[in-house]
Amino acid sequence: MSTVATPAPVPRKRRRRTKLQRRQTRLGWLLLVPALAVVACVAIYPLGKTVYQSFTNQEFLAGLTPTKWVGLDNYRTLWHDTIFRDTVVLTIKFTAITVSFEFVLGLIVALVVNSSFKGRGVMRAVMLVPWAIPTVVAAKMWQWMLDDHTYGVINDLGVRTHILSHPHAWLAQTSTQLASVSAVDIWKTTPFVALLLLAGLQVIPNDLYEAASVDGASKLQQFWRITLPLLRPAILVTLIFRTLDALRVFDVFQVFFGYRLNAQTMAVYTQSTTVNDGHVGYGAAMSVAIFLIISLFVVIYVTFMRVTEE
């Protein structure tokens, strides 16, 4: 390589890096280029294009109305869009409910399958089944199970065991729809949370617990003083993953409720605005708004975790 032949640059005040260091830095960048190119293609370009579109009045069936630059018009409309506001509230509610349940249940499951007992390997594999079913398939399945009329196994069992006095239309009643859809998501995603937390649990060295036992710490104290603090990085990753996922939830809601007005998430509303109504520009503005909302959550998480770490 030509780098070898280049003479050393004029010495500067700050600590000079050695030739080897520079060469390695250059090689590092070189090796990063393919990855950066991929990121640019699949993440930065689409994101940039979406941001650009959000400032235009682009329509889906293009060629019918020429696309024009409209400045902040879409964002102004969005600010006053009460439906969008409702979808944000609903999505955040859904996120709060599902992520907290999934975290607690997932932690319990992870602790259980982390302890040693007979059949642990099987248990670890079996617990992943709900996660392995495609969401749309799972949603359709649950839709039938929750039906109040022809199929509903849940109503059937409930009525037979006298827990329910009569069949409920879980998905049709506004009072139970959020709970139903959350339950399905929790059922499906708890295994994933458990898996991530389990990975975190396995890197905690066993001798810490042994030492704690010798010192006379109870199991509960061990959990609060050892397990939880050392699990923090895994918890952070898990919560970020789940929150992000929950905030852009689409499939369960779309299968369960279609475009029902009081049961749309941000993603469902964006999809229907872009594809059904054909307002690509306005839909792009919504996508950018969702992106900002989600980033906000990430920032909160990261700073919160960093502060508590100090």
Added chain:
Amino acid sequence: MKHRRLLVLAGVVGAVALVAFLSVAAAGSKKATHAQAAAIPAPRVPHAAAIRKKYGGQKITFVGDSVGNGHVRDTKLAKRFSKDTGIKVSVVPHPAASDQSYAQLARAFSSKSSSIDVAMIDVVWPGAFAPYLVNLKPKLGKQAKLHLGSIVANDTIKGKLVAMPWFGDYGILYYRTDLLKKYGYSAPPKTWADLFKMAKKIQDGERKDNPNFAGFVFQGNAYEGLTCNALEWIASAGGGHIIDNGKVTIDNAKARTILDAMRVQIGKVTPQGVTTYQEDQTEHAFDNGDAAFARNWPYQYGIGAGAGSKVKGKFNVTVLPHGSTGGSVGTVGGWQLAVSKFSKHKAAAIEFVRYMTSPAVEKFDAITNSNVPTIVSVAKNKAVVKANPYLKPAIASVPRVTRPAKFLGTKYNEASKVVYQGINQILTGSPASQVLPQIKSKLQQIMK
């Protein structure tokens, strides 16, 4: 270590098996309703040899039906066509909800995709899709003259025939003849109030043996089908047609009355979950013997009269009821076949459309699948009327109401969403006086 790996393997295999079982169980719980369509062979393709000579060996993709027996029929006809002409047709069923299906086509057209050659399009779409469709007039203009003039006019945009009528549709009332007799009724209901009364009485009686029984089912989900249902309710009560003469008319006293009357019946004479029903759930409930009355399109007749139906020979059809101040109506539905401008085999695709919209195929479809023929002579054919009692003049001549597509063009879908979302909100509990003004103002904004 080895032991554990084995256990993990066993677990994974078990998990996969469980997933497979669940999906098979989910698929298996859908009733097999294919029995009837299999009985009659698909008609031969006329002048097949000439077509084979020109286009044999080409491949086209047809985005076709998915409701009821539609996909079975499409596959059968496509197979026949391929066998006779050597043009390979792959049949892809479209999403069952028509607004989803619209989105799929819009996506393909806006990206100039050549992956679709022939598509079935709803009666309200020709205006929106016209720029992306081939003018069929030069090649199929003669055949179009056989079809109902009003539908051909609907499919002609700026002098171009952008789609061929395939089958028509209008909403009708299905009722259980055996149950009407059992509870002392000699005739189906004339008004919505009658229907609710009868449905209540029959439901109260039947629930003793069948806790799943409901008086009345229809399409109440927030999707295009609800716009069709709501239009029938409102128009049959003298409340206009959502938009009349370019003005939004949905917010009126008659519309409010009928919509509120529907709202209070949800969960009383209908299942609570009817607000999530589309066509398939309606059909399942009725054909499973779990409903006294159902509103649906004619296609349900063939399934109900076919093997595997629990109500075979126990039901009949009639016009939909009307409000205290209106007359019975049926919303015009129906499907057309169109050829994409981006198709690489336009000529072969047009030959396929020619076959699919020919009198022989429409007769086949009407008898095996109980779809409404758009060819006048087929609709009057004795064998066809015998198989499809809704084609009897008393039912077929009911006034048809059309969705306001012509006032909206490309904005139809957006406007229809406003309508069905609002109506669904009423059905799930909001009073009409609160929702209709919102629908009105949104529609006015869209039409601006």
